[in-house]
Amino acid sequence: SAGVSFADTPPLAVKDTYRVGFAQMESNNPWRIAETKSFHDTAKSCGWELIATDAAGSAAKQVADVDSMIAQGIDVLFLPPREEKPLLPAVMKAKAAGIPTFLIDRSVDSNIAQAGEHFVAFLGSDFIEQGNRAAEWLIDNFAGEKGVIVELEGTTGSSPANDRKKGFDDRILQDDRFEIVASQTGDFARDLGRQVMETLLQAHPDVNVVYAHNDEMAIGAIQALELAGRKPGVDITVVSIDGTRDALQAIIDGKMGVTVESSPFFGPLACDVMKKYAAGEKIPGWVKVEDRVFTIENAADHIDEAY
Numbered sequence: 001s002a003g004v005s006f007a008d009t010p011p012l013a014v015k016d017t018y019r020v021g022f023a024q025m026e027s028n029n030p031w032r033i034a035e036t037k038s039f040h041d042t043a044k045s046c047g048w049e050l051i052a053t054d055a056a057g058s059a060a061k062q063v064a065d066v067d068s069m070i071a072q073g074i075d076v077l078f079l080p081p082r083e084e085k086p087l088l089p090a091v092m093k094a095k096a097a098g099i100p101t102f103l104i105d106r107s108v109d110s111n112i113a114q115a116g117e118h119f120v121a122f123l124g125s126d127f128i129e130q131g132n133r134a135a136e137w138l139i140d141n142f143a144g145e146k147g148v149i150v151e152l153e154g155t156t157g158s159s160p161a162n163d164r165k166k167g168f169d170d171r172i173l174q175d176d177r178f179e180i181v182a183s184q185t186g187d188f189a190r191d192l193g194r195q196v197m198e199t200l201l202q203a204h205p206d207v208n209v210v211y212a213h214n215d216e217m218a219i220g221a222i223q224a225l226e227l228a229g230r231k232p233g234v235d236i237t238v239v240s241i242d243g244t245r246d247a248l249q250a251i252i253d254g255k256m257g258v259t260v261e262s263s264p265f266f267g268p269l270a271c272d273v274m275k276k277y278a279a280g281e282k283i284p285g286w287v288k289v290e291d292r293v294f295t296i297e298n299a300a301d302h303i304d305e306a307y
């Protein structure tokens, strides 16, 4: 493809089959499992010989997994970086090894690593907008006089935790009915969401809104609230992000108000963008995924396709 500029990222040949690395960060929630499955489901039709790893929640292991993929001679790397800074070495090493990298669903520190230079592109949602939309649903639907909010944050140092916090907090604090009385990490995990909610409920018994950065923590929080005799959906409003099956069911059951979609089905998009890149097309630095919003209006229509 003479004359085509790839900026500084390594080129990719047009071939029938590719040795592809997918370095998953963890598999402790349905979202991650659905994402990994999406890559496996896409492999055959996209000509991928897929090497998939699971870092089990350790950024250090995720970096080591990428090292071993590089040693195995992958042609292309798909990387969902668990945290923004600790995964920078993996991005830099892949670039140094001449392997084009696509960041999947989460990003790395943009002060240091840039799309079109250190990696080809980031494929994923606008997490700030997701937080905005959760806040806007609350502003439009909260019937009480004073909203006392507990926020359950995602993995500390991850791009979705940073951006979903910013998007929600900035928007909700423009309405002076609302106050965020506590904000603590639940590491995007159901169990920790439940435990943190238990503790925060004791410190803030007047809480009447929970904003969770993902559905797993929201479901954990609902369990803690019910154990404490609270009635989610009646005396406490729960808002969240993802669109898992359990969250859609909680909406149908009247326990959760809204979940802003964050799709895990990246396999087909990754295939499409990779092939375009190999063919010499210019790839935007951010291939943005458009998200929907699930409420009582439409949850039942989507639960069958949920994960």
Ligand code: AHR
Pocket: 029, 031, 032, 105, 106, 160, 188, 213, 214, 215, 216, 241, 242, 262
């Ligand atoms: O990066 C996307 C987030 O990661 C999802 O919201 C969450 O459920 C997952 O662990």
